[in-house]
Amino acid sequence: EVQLLESGGNLIQPGESLRLSCAASGFTFSRHAMNWVRQAPGKGLEWVSSVSGSGGITFYADSVKGRFTVSRDNSKNTVYLQMSSLRVEDTAIYYCAKERALYDFRSALDVWGRGTTVTVSS
């Protein structure tokens, strides 16, 4: 069974840093790009970042560019989201999602984790 399990969410203060992890199983991890998508309380979905299967190509939403860094460890089947200079508006559930097609972006997100909650508040 294909599964994604996020972890690392927490209550933190503005300006602090946090690292999220997403452990994958049930598919050939290195062949699929991975994505982070977030959802603020009561709001819609917002794409945050994508990373290629090799980890060599990364993309970011303008709202997090320069503050967030996506990476992956294919030996551990895990993708990470390092978040720094966190703001109140970064408060959200953060979902990890698998790209549907091999070696591609844009093909749709066919498997999602349950999400991990990040709350930024003083």
Place this chain on the structure above:
Amino acid sequence: QSVLTQPPSVSGAPGQRVTISCTGTSSNIGADYDVHWYQQLPGTAPKLLIYSNNQRPSGVPDRFSGSKSGASASLAISGLQSEDEANYYCATWTDSLNGYVFGTGTKVTVL
């Protein structure tokens, strides 16, 4: 801020057909990028419903169908059922952001 516009809500009686529109621009849907649709039941993670404009993943009932024309796309739900009550989001890739953009979301209510 989303660049894909959806109606905030649609409703229908059980058994009826409802459609949800998704309006983009020439830099996303109109640039010939595929449109995908996601269903989010209350309190759960999103689920892929339609990919590449009109393709259903395995296990998705054929009551759900998608289409695309120009810079817009639509999701149709026929034979509406109570378990279809959820939020629905369209999404596509955009080169201007080098990333996905999601629609504003539509809440479907079964009367």
